[in-house]
Amino acid sequence: MLSTLSRKMLMCLTGLFLSFFLLIHFLGNLQLFLPQEQAHLQFNTYSHFLSGNIIIKIVSYVLYASIILHAVDGLIITIKNRKTQGNYQNDRRARASKWYSRNMGILGTILLIFLVIHFQNFWYVYKFGSIPLDSNGNKDLYILVVTVFKEWWYVVIYVLSMIALCYHLIHGIYSATRTLGLFHPKYVKWFHKAAVAYAVIISLGFAIMPVYVFFTAK
Template identity: 65%
Template sequence: MLNITLIKKIMMAMTGLFLSFFLIVHLFGNLQLLLPEHQAQLQFNHYSHLLSGNILIKLVSYILYFSIIGHSVVALIITLKNNKSGGKYQLDHRGRASKWESRNMGFLGTVILIFLVIHLANFWYVYKFGTIPEDSNGNKDLYIVVKEVFSSGWYVAAYILSAVALGYHLRHGVYSAVRTLGLFHPKYVGYLKTIGLIYTYAITIGFAVIPIYVYLTQQ
């Protein structure tokens, strides 16, 4: 019988890597918002329509929901267990040698989860169940919703802070997940860290730039 702790770590690693891959796809879709306004409106709305109407995408979305919930629940269990044990970093002083994000993954994950709930309420829920006008191509005009939400300075600031929290979370999480699954050879650790760092900065900066651009172009 597999060790329960190992099962939880493997689940964290697999769901974490899937979510990391999803972030790349999600970012590429959202980068269409940086196009000239009319082009951005039509392309982004078409992209959103494709995601909502494709059966394969719907199947992937169920995996996404499972990954978010599974990753969050297992992370909560691990964090509570560590806190109950008294905090291993405080006891053996490894905090002096470890990075800040590796000691605060629970906090970073909580910030990301809270923002994710708000984010889904503002976009996913509105798109699925709200009343949205159609653009000139007959697609739901999610672009208008995006502009309205990103016209709020406090939301843009919260979005940027959440992107930074996500970056710190990814910087430790991706490397940790790959190690847990045994997908790298010690000879290539340096390359893995470099790729992970490039990925982290690309995701963080990419998601932070979008709300800033949309906000500034409306002023």
């Protein structure tokens, strides 16, 4: 059985890996903002490269494992905290902490549900569905993205999930500095500002993508 410290370290390391993956995924998806014809072919070429690269495949397995470990570990930590602390709302620390730090389990659950929907709509269809080919002979993932992002309900779910992601990242990255021993009272506000800046840029950027495609793609 893992100790509480080991679980926190596992949560920290998987969380940081997922945060790094988000950055790479975000940079790749910026191609959606290119002029539509260019975005169409370039995004498909990029996706084809990723799907056929052995290193990316290995990273993808680490990604899947990290998501599962992060979710399971978070659930266990949340349950243990509830048992040891009793009614957290009556704890003095609750009044000093942010609401999102007290509800990381809820935010994480929202994100996990979103990931299931997201993987089903994109990863599963791309891997196992019947997708037409573009003029370069690559699977037309861009058309799939446009088709999904043209559904207003999915755009709403996506944007709301990115709001949850933002708060999850703010607390998660800030907490990771403490777990790794990087926390220092002299620099605490800078760690917090860095976490907020990263969370807002990533989450806002992702949230804008489906909105942009919904209103501009033909």
